[in-house]
Every structure is written in structure tokens, then in C-alpha cells.
Amino acid sequence: MDAVLDNLDTFRQGFVTTLALTVVSTVLALLLGTLLAAMRVSPVPTLRAAGATYVEVVRNTPLTVVFFFAVFVLPQLDIRLSFFVFAVIAVTVYHAAFFCEAVRSGINSVGVGQAEAARSIGLTFTQSLRLVVLPQAFRTVIPPLINVVIALTKNTSIAAAFGVVELTAVTTRLASANSDAVLAIFGGSAVCYLALTLTSGFLAGRLERRVAVAR
């Protein structure tokens, strides 16, 4: 236990990095994912195909491989950024595909009558998507979206293997330095992760009840 208390500051820095990585990547991935979802339901065939290809390729690639391309291949092309930015890129690119699928399932769950009504009052595709369908879609997919956020939070741990000193990297460093207190150190970091993931799950439940649409 002392090993955890003595290194509380190191733990805190790791936790903050994990949190920062999670928040920045979530915002970017959600934006990209929504854009991809809009592309996948659009009337323009090339956009539909591009969106579908992106999702199909990314969801079948391990996140570790995406990290590989970001961390080892981008520098080969003279794109030199910090490990943190590379990690944001990898996590964003990967999770955008899953946000896209979640949003798309939401779009598909909005009643047919809603889109028909939007069309019959003369709204264009973009208008009906933006004003009528998406606001309802987001409400129905809040639980799956938050679950993807939870998965993203956990997946930021992979950045530990690619030079980002976040919670998991801090944990392994401390564990190698204090081999007599490994259990306490891993326990401490597990509590941090559970604090993030279980809180998100709890928030998801509350938010779902607040914004739920009556059908």
C-alpha cells in the first residue's frame, strides 16, 4: 500500500494523461464517426461506398496495428508529432468506425414516419437528417455510444506500449520498481480505471432516462 501512497503524484499524472487522451479522442472520434454515418446513409453512392469501406477495414484491424501505422509509419513520411498526438490519431481513427456504427443503428431506429414527414414538408436530405432524424437518433443510441466511450477509455491503455506515459505505463513502471508491492499497484490502477468506466456506465443510465424519447 505504501508503494501506491508514495507514488500518488506519479499515479495522478498517469491518470490525467489517460483522461486527456480519452476526452480528446472521444470528441474527435465522435465527430468523424457521425460524419461517416451521414456518408453511409447519404444518397451519393461514392460517399456511401467510401464510408462503408472505412468501417469495414478499420473494424477488422486490431487497434495495436493502427497504432503501428501511426507510430512507426507516419514518421517515415516525415510526419513527426509527439507520442500523445500519435496515440490520439490511432485511437480516433479506430473508434470512429464504431461510433459510426452506433450512430447509424440509431438513424435506422428512428421511425419511418419521422423521415417521411420531414420529406413531405419539403426538407432536403441534409435538413431532414440534421433537424429531424439525428436529434432523435442520438437519444436512442446514448447507451451504445457511452459503451463505445467506455471501450475507448479502456483501449487508451494500449498507448502505454507506444511511448505515452499514461496510467498503464505508470503502473508497469512502478510495478517493476517495487516488485514487493505489485498487487497494491495494479489494484490502485484497476480502481482508477473502474472509477472511469463504472462512472461512465452510471452516467449513461441517468442520461438515458433524462433524454429518452417516448415511443
Next chain:
Amino acid sequence: MSEAVLYDVAGPRGRRRILLGSLAGGALVVLVVGAAVARLASKGVFEADRWQVLTRQDLLELIAQGLGATLRAAALAMVLAMAVGGLLAVGRLSRRRWLAAPAGAWVELFRGLPLLLVILFLFLGLPAAGVTISTFWALVGGLTLYNSAVLGEIFRAGVLSLPKGQTEAAYAIGLRRGQTLRIVLLPQAVRRMLPALISQLVTLLKDTSLGFVIAYAELLRTGRNAVEFLGGRYSIPVYTAIAVVYIAVNASLSFLARWLDRRTRRRYGRTVQPSVADEAA
């Protein structure tokens, strides 16, 4: 809602606009891809000798060995996780509190933790406690713990998705709870959750790449070793080949899952839908 509901069937003007949009969208895609290709080409990525490395016999053998190691770990972890997950599902469905509570806690714990942290704990933590563990078993152990929680929930959802009449009919002919589950519910549930199981296998297969971190010689680690041996200029061809192998294996499994899902739904009405989040993890 079918997607075509979002827009009217296009008239002549609409068709022209869609064609224009198609061209513009296509041009945008071509532009982005083209810029990337130009960048890659300016770095000499497309020089033939770089890609000829992929025809080297020893590299191909190495990749095949890596794929073998990946599939071995995935297959073993899948079997173990299904066994543990089955027990967890039975535990959570049980009316006995002392069985249901620990099974629930297990599921919440291992679904809430990053898989990499669990693997690292097995790999670094157990030796500190005096138990030596190979990289293979650390990876398989971590994958089993995490996926047992996910599969347990899929099994439970499969059983709960069955109509109540099945259970009631089983009780009516005098079966006990255990018998009902074993003889009546599970055989039907398995059919409904088979597509979800295969999707989870895709996730598990992707997660074996975490073995890279603890230096288990799976597909990704062998690729990295090959690049370290051959030199950085071969990184793009080798990593691309590795990615293609992953995508080929996983896309065929995903395809199988979707086909099975459609077939099962047509014949038996419902299936357990895997969650998008579980696929992301």
C-alpha cells in the same frame, strides 16, 4: 427504417445533382487518397524492391508462423472463455444469491478493466508472487478472463431472449430448473447466440495482438521483429502485409457471422445482437 426513406426517389434534376455529388465526393476521395499516395511515392515507398521483400520465402514463413501463434492463442482463449462464460451465465441466472452475486461481480470487474492491464498483471504480477508464467499463458489467461465476462453476458442474453413459454412448458412436464436450462433452454439459446459468438471471436482475434506488448511471438510481434531485422525502409510493406492478413481473417469471420445471423433470424425469429462496444474493445 430503410435508409432510402431519408430521401425521395430522385427525378431528372435530383439524379443530376446526385451524379454531381458522386463526382464531387469521388473527386474528394481521389484527392485525399492521391495526396497520401503522392506523399508515399515521394518517399520512395512504391519502389519495387521494397515490396519484393514480401516474396522472400523466409519472411512469408515467419508471417505464417506468427499467424499460427495468433490463431493458437485465440482458439485456446475462445474455448476457455466459453467454458468460464457458460459457468458465469448459469451463475448469474441462478436464484441462489451466493452464486449470482460473485458471478455478477466477476463480469462487472473484467468488463470494466482494460485487457492490457489484466495481461500485464498476469505477466508482471504473478512472477512477483513467485509464480512464473509464459508469455503465451499470460496472453491466453488475460483474454480468457476478459472474454469470459463478455461471453457470459451473451449466453445470458441468449437464454433470456427465449419466449417464457419454453420455461413454463418445461416446468409443466416436471423438469427441474437445472434440467430446464440444460435440456430446453441452452440448445435453443446456442442457435440464437452463434452469430454473436463469432463476432466476439473476431474481437478476441484482434486482441491477441496485445501479445505484442509482452513479446509473445504472434503475428504483429513477428512483423516487428522482421522489420527490425530488415531495416525501417521495409516497415510499410511488412506492416501492410500484416494488416491485410488480420483484415482477411477477420473479414471472413465477420462475413460468416452476418450470414449466419441472417439465416438464423429467417428460420428462428431472433438472434442475440453483439454490441458495437464489445467489438471495439
